[in-house]
Amino acid sequence: MKIRRWLVRGLFILLIISVSLVVISPVYFMLMMSLGNPQETFATQHPRYLISELYFAEPGDRDYTGTNWDNILPKWWSRVLLEKAPGGVRLDADLASRLIKSLRVAFLTAGFSLLIGIPGAYAISRLAPRLKYGLMLGLFFTRMYPEVGIALPIAVTFLKVDKALTGIQFYDSPFGIELVLAHLIITLPLSTWILVGTFDTIPVEIEEAASVDGASRIGTILRVVIPLAAPGIAVATIFSWLASWDEVTYAIYLTLFNRTLPLEIVNIVGRSPPPVIATYATLVTIPVVIVTYFLQRWLKAGYLAGAIKG
Amino acid sequence: MTAITAKSHQSRSRTLVTILSFLKKYKFELILIAPLLIYVLGFTLVPVIQNVSLSFQEIHVGGGFPTLESYKELFAKYRFTEAFINTIVIALVSVSLELLLGLSVALMLSQEFRGRGLFRAIMLLPMGIPTVVAATNMRYIFGSSGYLNEFLYDVSSLLTQIGIVNAPIGDLNFLQEPLALFGVALSDMWKVTPLVMLILLAGLEAIPRELYQAAEVDGASLWQRFIHITLPLLRPAITSAVIIRGIDAFRIFIHPLALGVSGQVPVLASFAYNEYTNAHLTISAAASSILLLMILIAVIAYLRIVGAEEVVR
Numbered sequence: 001m002k003i004r005r006w007l008v009r010g011l012f013i014l015l016i017i018s019v020s021l022v023v024i025s026p027v028y029f030m031l032m033m034s035l036g037n038p039q040e041t042f043a044t045q046h047p048r049y050l051i052s053e054l055y056f057a058e059p060g061d062r063d064y065t066g067t068n069w070d071n072i073l074p075k076w077w078s079r080v081l082l083e084k085a086p087g088g089v090r091l092d093a094d095l096a097s098r099l100i101k102s103l104r105v106a107f108l109t110a111g112f113s114l115l116i117g118i119p120g121a122y123a124i125s126r127l128a129p130r131l132k133y134g135l136m137l138g139l140f141f142t143r144m145y146p147e148v149g150i151a152l153p154i155a156v157t158f159l160k161v162d163k164a165l166t167g168i169q170f171y172d173s174p175f176g177i178e179l180v181l182a183h184l185i186i187t188l189p190l191s192t193w194i195l196v197g198t199f200d201t202i203p204v205e206i207e208e209a210a211s212v213d214g215a216s217r218i219g220t221i222l223r224v225v226i227p228l229a230a231p232g233i234a235v236a237t238i239f240s241w242l243a244s245w246d247e248v249t250y251a252i253y254l255t256l257f258n259r260t261l262p263l264e265i266v267n268i269v270g271r272s273p274p275p276v277i278a279t280y281a282t283l284v285t286i287p288v289v290i291v292t293y294f295l296q297r298w299l300k301a302g303y304l305a306g307a308i309k310g
Numbered sequence: 311m312t313a314i315t316a317k318s319h320q321s322r323s324r325t326l327v328t329i330l331s332f333l334k335k336y337k338f339e340l341i342l343i344a345p346l347l348i349y350v351l352g353f354t355l356v357p358v359i360q361n362v363s364l365s366f367q368e369i370h371v372g373g374g375f376p377t378l379e380s381y382k383e384l385f386a387k388y389r390f391t392e393a394f395i396n397t398i399v400i401a402l403v404s405v406s407l408e409l410l411l412g413l414s415v416a417l418m419l420s421q422e423f424r425g426r427g428l429f430r431a432i433m434l435l436p437m438g439i440p441t442v443v444a445a446t447n448m449r450y451i452f453g454s455s456g457y458l459n460e461f462l463y464d465v466s467s468l469l470t471q472i473g474i475v476n477a478p479i480g481d482l483n484f485l486q487e488p489l490a491l492f493g494v495a496l497s498d499m500w501k502v503t504p505l506v507m508l509i510l511l512a513g514l515e516a517i518p519r520e521l522y523q524a525a526e527v528d529g530a531s532l533w534q535r536f537i538h539i540t541l542p543l544l545r546p547a548i549t550s551a552v553i554i555r556g557i558d559a560f561r562i563f564i565h566p567l568a569l570g571v572s573g574q575v576p577v578l579a580s581f582a583y584n585e586y587t588n589a590h591l592t593i594s595a596a597a598s599s600i601l602l603l604m605i606l607i608a609v610i611a612y613l614r615i616v617g618a619e620e621v622v623r
Contacts, residue, residue, distance in 0.1 A: 016418065016425075020432045026447035026500060027439065029457055033450055045455045046463070120346030123339035135343075142354045144605050146561045148582040149598030152591065153360035154353070185353050188346060217338060246440040248564050252583065262442040270570050274450060281443040292438035 027285070033278035035074050042274045076275040080283065095261075095283075097174075102245060102261040103287075105176040109183040109244035110237050113191040116184070117236065121195030122221060126204070136196065139189040147186075151253035154182060158254065172256040179260065182250035187243050191236035198232025199225065238291055245288060358602075365595035380592040384585075384600075387593075393576035396491060397604070400577065401559040404495040404502075408555060409548065411499070412506030417540075419507075420514045437504045444501040445568035452484030452493045452569075459483075490571045497565045502558070506551045513547025514540070549616055553609060560605050578604070 033041045036051030057063045057075040064070060069078050083095055124135050158170035158178055170178045202225055210220040226233070251263040259267060265280050333340065366376035369383060384390060419430055436444065451457045463480025470478050484493035517540065525535050563579035566572040572580045578601045585594035 012418075012421075012423070016423075016429055019415065019418075020429060023432055023435060023500070025457070026444065026451060027435065029450055030443070030447045042450060042453075042455075047450075047455065047457055047460050049457070049460075116345045116349060119342035123342035127336065127339055139350065142350060144557055144602070144609065145354065145358050146579055146582070146598045146601040146605070148561075148563060148579045148586075149361045149595070149602060150354060150357045152582070152586055152594055152598065153357040153364065155586075156591065157357075157360075181353065184349065188349060192346065242438075246442070248442055253586070262440055265442045265446055266564070266568050269446060269449075269568055277446055278450070281446050284440050285438075285443050288438050288440060292434075 030278045030281055030285075033275050034076050034282050036275075038273070038275055076279045080276060080279045098259055098261045098264050099283075101174070101176050101179075101258060105179045105183065105260065106241050106244040108176070108180045109187055110241040112180065112184055113187040113240040114233065114237060117188055117191040117195055118226070118233065120188075121192045122199050122225065124192070125196045125199035132196075136193070139192055142185070142189050147249040148253070150185060151182070151250050154250075155253045171254060172258050174258045176258070176260075178254045179244075179247075179251060182254055183244040183247055185250075186247065187240035190243060191240050194236040194239065195229070195232055198229045198236075202228050238294070242288060242291060245284075245291075361595045362599050362602075364592055365599045367592050369590065369592050380596040381600075383590075384593050384596045387581075389576050390581065393578050393581045394600075396575055397560060397562070397578045397601070399491060400495050400498070400562055401556060401608070403492070404498045404562075405552060405555050405559050407495070408499055408503045408506045409510075409551060411503050412510050412551065413544075415503070415507045416510040416514055419511055433507060434504050436501050437508075439501065441501055441564050442568050445497050445565045448493065448497040448500070448569060449485065452496075454481060454483040454486075456484075485569060485571055485574075487574050490569075490574045493569060494562070494565050494571065494575050494577075497569060498559065498562060501565075502555060506555055509551045509554070510544065510547050513544045516547075517543045545616065549612075552612060556608060556612070557605055560601060560608065 029041075032051050035054055037053065037055040038044075040048045040051050054074045055076070056073075057065070057070050057078060059066075061075070063075055063079045065078060065082060069082055072078075073081060080095060124132055127135070155171065162169055162171050170181075172178070206224060206228070207217075207220050210224050211217065215223065246262060248260075248262050248266060251260045252266070255263065261280070261284050265277060265284065268277060268280065365380055366378070367380070368377055369379055415433055419426065419433070439447075449456075453459075459480045459482060462482065463478050466475050466478040466480065469475040482489060484490065484496070521539050521543075522535055525539060530538070561579055562577055563583065566575050566577055566580055578597055582594045582597035582601070585591075585597060
């Protein structure tokens with residue numbers, strides 16, 4: 001009996017370790033690829049699980065810059081970050097402008113999601129149950145339409161508007177207004193679901209007490225309801241930010257030259273060597289890891305379940 | 311005659327009064343919701359209607375509404391049937407595997423063991439990895455000289471030495487036909503199984519412990535408890551997971567593109583995109599309208615089978 005229990009326990013541990021390895025391995029190999037010698041990672045029939053050394057650019061190499069950076073940054077990182085190539089030719093992509101556009105779009109999208117989502121979600125949460133349910137279901141149905149189908153007419157409309165009005169640029173704008181507008185299509189329903197779930201947990205009695213004390217309705221919302229809903233608002237903000245940072249489909253349809261960082265990866269797939277792609281991929285992942293680290297604390301299934309059940 | 315008009319007039323004014331009193335009662339709420347509703351209508355409903363009506367226009371003139379020309383052209387396109395079938399296969403394969411794996415991991419996480427927090431954090435890792443990154447990473451793993459083949463080669467060489475397998479394998483290319491379809495499904499699975507797991511875990515945690523204890527007292531085996539308690543009570547969570555994931559699986563687009571196999575594994579969404587880049591807007595609109603129809607049929611059919619009241623709770 002005791003042996004059997006030990007056996008079951010051993011198998012359970014083995015299972016957990018192997019599942020964990022499978023989940024971690026793609027990210028781990030991405031790092032190995034971006035840091036290591038291609039002879040050990042992709043330019044070989046038998047890639048190694050562990051790279052033997054960091055790979056630096058050497059004199060004579062086309063990625064060699066001749067500065068101190070060659071000793072600090074591994075070859076692929078110096079190529080991506082410094083974007084220096086012989087003769088000033090850009091090898092891969094204009095990293096800085098992509099990064100700035102991605103960041104700006106993600107922050108603006110998260111901000112507008114809150115600005116429109118908080119009042120909307122609060123009101124939905126205080127409506128009669130049947131009406132509330134109908135609205136939540138309606139928001140859910142917006143997810144059902146293929147993004148490629150929404151992106152097409154929006155791209156056409158933006159192009160028409162650009163043609164009709166001089167001085168305004170929506171399609172492929174350097175600022176990123178077209179993507180903020182498009183990403184809100186995804187993030188507004190998402191943040192509204194999360195926020196309605198949060199506002200539902202705040203009893204109406206608290207508001208009534210505040211109004212007896214003479215506070216106006218808007219004052220009650222601003223000073224009583226929103227502070228109480230802060231954790232849910234944080235989750236909604238972070239989810240919106242992440243959704244916008246990850247988004248590619250709308251970016252493909254609505255931009256041409258002023259691409260975002262994730263779209264740039266799609267763009268260089270098959271053009272740049274795999275380690276460069278892996279380095280870009282790592283760069284896109286770093287902010288996400290930082291953001292999800294803070295999200296972890298709040299990432300309870302309850303938020304998602306509430307968001308999904310509607 | 312006059313009596314009837316008066317009556318209908320009366321009922322009409324009554325509805326008007328109801329609407330007005332409703333507007334008055336919820337004035338504040340309606341003002342708060344307005345921006346949200348206007349946005350969703352303007353940026354989702356209107357484009358959807360535009361897209362569907364675009365799909366019924368003539369291909370070259372852009373007028374001549376309504377005509378089925380674009381649909382005829384679309385159905386006659388090279389590999390359209392394949393894209394149609396691929397979309398369904400990917401949706402079925404990835405959603406059912408995700409459910410199976412997600413449930414297994416959720417069951418593991420619902421046990422008490424040391425290091426559970428760490429295991430949970432590892433399981434949630436893919437949620438934080440951008441989809442594009444998840445797919446590009448799979449390129450180095452699934453390629454003919456990728457890590458998966460290396461692993462298969464190592465394991466099968468070991469087995470060859472023992473004498474279980476005749477010769478080592480390790481030349482499976484998941485980025486080429488016929489395996490590329492599974493490459494896409496596996497890549498999608500890696501990224502979204504954590505979400506399925508999280509939804510199911512929430513469902514598991516909502517099942518009262520007392521039920522299991524009572525069943526144990528009655529002498530129910532582990533398997534019996536799973537079949538008669540866990541699965542039935544988990545049905546709402548499973549329904550949520552299937553619908554959420556099913557819709558996304560039909561719309562799969564980024565994975566084939568970032569894996570670099572969109573030429574080999576055509577799906578409806580990439581079909582729509584290719585027609586867009588070829589400036590065949592009406593055909594692109596037709597492809598995405600068909601995708602919408604497929605999603606609608608799948609969701610309605612699924613709800614018919616499991617019973618809609620589960621979602622309405």
